[in-house]
Amino acid sequence: MAVTGTEADARPLTCSPARTREIEMTDSRHIVVLGAGYTGMFSAVRLAHRTRRTGVRITLVNPSSRFVERLRMHQIAAGQKLAEHRIPELLAGTGVTFVQGTVTAIDPEARRITVDGAGSLDGAGTLAYDTLVYALGSSTDTGTVPGADTHAYTLNSPETAGRFAARLTEVAAAGGTVTVCGGGLTGIEAATEIAEAHPGLDVTLVSTEEPGSMMGEKARAYLHRALDRLGITVETGARVAKVLPGAVELADGRTIRSDACLWTAGVRVSPLAADAGIATDDRGLILVDDTLRSVSHPQIHAVGDAAAVRMDFGQLHGSCQSGLPTAQYTADTIARLVRGKSVKPFRFGYFHQPLSLGRRDAVIQFTKADFTPRGLRLTGRTAVLYKELVSGSPLMTYRYSKRMNLTTIVSRGGRATRATR
Template sequence: MRSDHHIVVLGAGYTGMFSAIRLAHRTRRLGVRITLVNPSSRFVERLRMHQVAAGQRLAEHRIPDLLAGTGVAFVEGTATALDPVARQVVVDGAGTLAYDTLVYALGSSTDTGLVPGADLHAFTLNSPEVAGRFAARLAEVAQAGGAVTVCGGGLTGIEAATEIAESHPGLRVTLVSLDEPAAMMGGKARAYLQRALERLGVTVKAGARVVKVLPDAVELEGGELVHSDACLWTTGVKVAPLAGEAGIAVDDRGRVLVDATLRSISHPEVHAVGDAAAVRMPWGVIHGTCQSGLPTAQYTADAIARRLRGRPVRPFRFGYFHQPVSLGRRDAVIQFTHADDIPARWHLTGRAAVAYKELVSGSPLLTYRLSKRMNVTTIVSKGGRALQQAAL
């Protein structure tokens, strides 16, 4: 290994930030250089964007402050082009960065291009700025006693709908979902969640497909119009096109195809983590969550450090553990799962679930602070019996 080995990490979300900080700790005696690239110097807590959308003020965290003491260089700018042959990244406003190893952690965002009008008339939780604009609109709608529609019955949509309803009790909040809300949870957890939605006055339209978003309504399949003074879009995911445009092998969703050690199958000097990677376990491809993203970042930092030392690397192994969802600030439900994300028998509700969810939401920042001095694990399960059985 050359003493000037340069590692570039693209993206400072949950996974990119953890990759950079853990890499700095694991390679501190190897003389490598690490550069973290991100469009903004603000670290975004994606797990809390529904709170911003509801009008709550959150603590602001700056990326240079989180990196302080690690030796990681921060470059503020957007990666606009990638040349995996020359091993270079073009960063808007910062020129060209050469790398020996690249950690691709550009993440994902909500896709508003799936339904006509969503890109024009719906808000998302893709950034604090957009969520903040929705919060400003929400305040106007609440003052007039208007109606808000949340599209998407996954955990993000549920958290947003309940947070909005609790923060603005005079609003008429409708949750539109193609399936039953939180369909991935067990029956008891779903029943508890449904009671919470009813208690908060959220109207649920399950089994409804949105076909168009209008300035003042959401049109459902069949022609029904749901009046909406403000629409929040939380369904559909897209990833950055940079890897695919550069000729790196990607799947049909644009995620980097990786081997068992999370290296690109076409360009092994590129490591992909989090939502940007198509990570396959024996039961299927991991879906993007912070729960799965942080372990990929931890593993990748350790794998890179081991390779730089000439040591072997074992395949990545991961199993799910829970499905946590907040229901406003005073309620929550936690569905515990098997490693393949199938609901287990156990779930947690009420105040204990609120404390649990808050611990989950705050854990990344604590992990970053501790990881400057020690190796902190974020892998709760490596798959266990579920992984072994799926491999048979």
């Protein structure tokens, strides 16, 4: 399995679990990264750069070879075709080993994971590790409301978003109705994208809270003017009780016709950590100390949506804005530990709330470290350019991180940005 010299620099290794029952590493330290989303990919690429010439080997495990830009799923849902990015290509030149397969179990005592190869009858294999980076992320939770899992679409993957786009085309041709359940940033972006791409559709956004409630008054007012301009009906203070084949039933007894329902309310994480006996909170997020290491198994580092990261101002919510800094910090921490150096606690402060309103409009609310709004905001074309820069920044970060330690953490110091146990 070992690759040295120019061969290792030229491309990543790709291992098929269908051909290899167990991957044995001869080096003294083997780092395995689970998940190749925004945080897992950044962890692997930055680790490779920070640990070069140390003898460390890095393996990245993911079910698909396609890198998913979660920040753009609403664009696919509205019918747009996006460029595809392949994980082996993004890893090219890093020396990181890529294993395509689904992790089905973790044995933290033996430091071993079980991987099933997709579509392979004999694809189950085990992979040993010295250090594990848990970056499995989250997905939309359709299990809390009856019918959401069978009658609603999600943005969990390009495939599910693509199926919604296909249904949307049929509904638009018939002049039908669409409901977007969930008034957070994802729901707002999806609703505005759909309404702009299909102006003949009747689009309803269903939200328990006022859309944009976390923003400042002026940014929120701009958002609502955009919703009005696009003809989106907003059901505020509404809780969905049931999703039906052709309607959404609200808790107050009202029924909204829905030829296609997009579900963006709530998230859930993989049960792998909890099932393995790793300490988690009641949602399944790994409990970590102020260096983002598992409180029960310190050889496991958790990043992004998978980690219960608490700052003085509260627990971080799942977002690319906070996820990439946890990945950066973890890569740097592991690199320092490999060299026998001390590490400082994780620190982070929020910076902005970027929100697209279709392809031609956006609003950016700048924030304090604790995510509360500041007076500064961007709107219109300037905000569109800013949002596009934000959405494209992860891929740029991966490319540059192969050659340099590109910093993504936004932390302005102060007590509020200190991690707590």
